[in-house]
Amino acid sequence: MIPAAYAVLDLNAAAHNLEKVRSFAPDAKIMAVIKANGYGHGLLRIAKALHDVDAFAVARVDEGIRLRKAGVTNRIAVLEGFTCAEELDELLSHQLDAVVHCFTQLEIIADRTGPAQIAVWLKLDTGMNRLGFKAHEFDEVYRRLSNCPIIRQPINLMTHLANADDLSDDVTVSQINLFNATVAALPGPRSIANSAGILGWQQALTDWVRPGIMLYGISPFPDSTGEQLGLKPIMSLHSRLIAVKPIEKGDKVGYAGTWVCDTSTTLGIVAIGYGDGYPRYAKIGTPVLVNGKRVPLVGRVSMDMITVDLGSQTDAKPGDAVTLWGEGLAVEEIARWAETIPYTLVCGVTQRVQIVEAASL
Numbered sequence: 001m002i003p004a005a006y007a008v009l010d011l012n013a014a015a016h017n018l019e020k021v022r023s024f025a026p027d028a029k030i031m032a033v034i035k036a037n038g039y040g041h042g043l044l045r046i047a048k049a050l051h052d053v054d055a056f057a058v059a060r061v062d063e064g065i066r067l068r069k070a071g072v073t074n075r076i077a078v079l080e081g082f083t084c085a086e087e088l089d090e091l092l093s094h095q096l097d098a099v100v101h102c103f104t105q106l107e108i109i110a111d112r113t114g115p116a117q118i119a120v121w122l123k124l125d126t127g128m129n130r131l132g133f134k135a136h137e138f139d140e141v142y143r144r145l146s147n148c149p150i151i152r153q154p155i156n157l158m159t160h161l162a163n164a165d166d167l168s169d170d171v172t173v174s175q176i177n178l179f180n181a182t183v184a185a186l187p188g189p190r191s192i193a194n195s196a197g198i199l200g201w202q203q204a205l206t207d208w209v210r211p212g213i214m215l216y217g218i219s220p221f222p223d224s225t226g227e228q229l230g231l232k233p234i235m236s237l238h239s240r241l242i243a244v245k246p247i248e249k250g251d252k253v254g255y256a257g258t259w260v261c262d263t264s265t266t267l268g269i270v271a272i273g274y275g276d277g278y279p280r281y282a283k284i285g286t287p288v289l290v291n292g293k294r295v296p297l298v299g300r301v302s303m304d305m306i307t308v309d310l311g312s313q314t315d316a317k318p319g320d321a322v323t324l325w326g327e328g329l330a331v332e333e334i335a336r337w338a339e340t341i342p343y344t345l346v347c348g349v350t351q352r353v354q355i356v357e358a359a360s361l
């Protein structure tokens with residue numbers, strides 16, 4: 001029995017989206033970003049679906065260890081690196097690559113003697129002001145790192161783009177130029193581009209690309225959908241009607257009565273809410289598919305339920321199929337209605353939602 005709320009994952013779409021990355025960056029190696037439980041799609045499931053990539057990237061050490069324990073043998077980079085000697089031990093023993101971005105890490109590495117070695121991604125901060133060394137520190141850091149016995153050569157060089165999803169913002173060009181100028185005399189593979197960099201900025205395509213969101217079939221840009229970019233969404237989110245009832249003019253719906261009925265209509269109650277990861281701030285009017293047809297959300301999203309105005313769909317009944325996002329209703333569109341980005345929607349799907357792999361349907 002499928003529970004009320006479930007997400008269908010079409011894992012064949014992952015291979016399609018990976019091909020799309022290859023078509024945009026045919027000469028680059030691919031580091032598939034699968035942090036945060038594979039953007040909510042399942043860490044191991046996505047690692048399996050993308051098994052032939054050159055490397056995976058995760059954010060944290062424990063995510064890398066989970067992959068190793070599951071038998072993943074691809075190269076794995078840990079984007080936040082390590083913060084203490086114990087974490088460096090874990091990276092060494094599980095053969096995980098570390099991003100090196102601050103002086104504390106440099107000191108921990110310098111204190112260590114072999115024989116085990118670690119591959120590193122030395123990160124330049126080109127303007128995001130999150131992780132990374134500043135350009136004026138970079139040569140010195142590179143030199144110190146090169147002299148550490150546990151560092152495997154060559155040292156990889158990377159930066160991260162802060163606003164690549166805005167194709168009109170010159171800051172991306174400045175970031176790329178600063179990176180290229182800073183690493184010009186240094187050997188080692190380079191990496192700049194996230195999904196928006198891959199799709200929007202030819203100049204960002206270097207030795208390695210780091211696609212995340214596009215692998216899941218979702219657009220990194222605010223004004224397009226994955227489908228418009230030739231990608232195939234992996235995830236769709238579904239539930240069903242659990243009640244259908246008439247409502248009269250003047251009746252209020254949901255907590256705080258934020259929606260007032262202005263002509264009598266039929267309401268549908270859907271078994272999905274913020275307890276499943278449906279966005280609490282989805283506005284009144286957010287489209288929902290009931291039996292494949294669009295109807296508007298009315299009232300507030302509650303923990304376990306939402307309410308829709310079935311309007312002309314008077315034949316709808318409890319048990320009927322509801323899609324919150326999926327074919328015919330892009331997750332990017334829902335994100336706009338909820339004033340968020342699609343990343344948060346797919347990452348936010350909770351434990352309660354049963355995952356169904358499309359092949360098993």
Ligand SMILES: *Cc1c(COP(=O)(O)O)cnc(C)c1O
Binds near residue numbers: 033035193214220
């Ligand atoms: C998350 C992340 C990516 C992937 O970003 P997308 O926008 O999902 O493609 C790439 N590089 C770094 C350093 C990241 O943190």
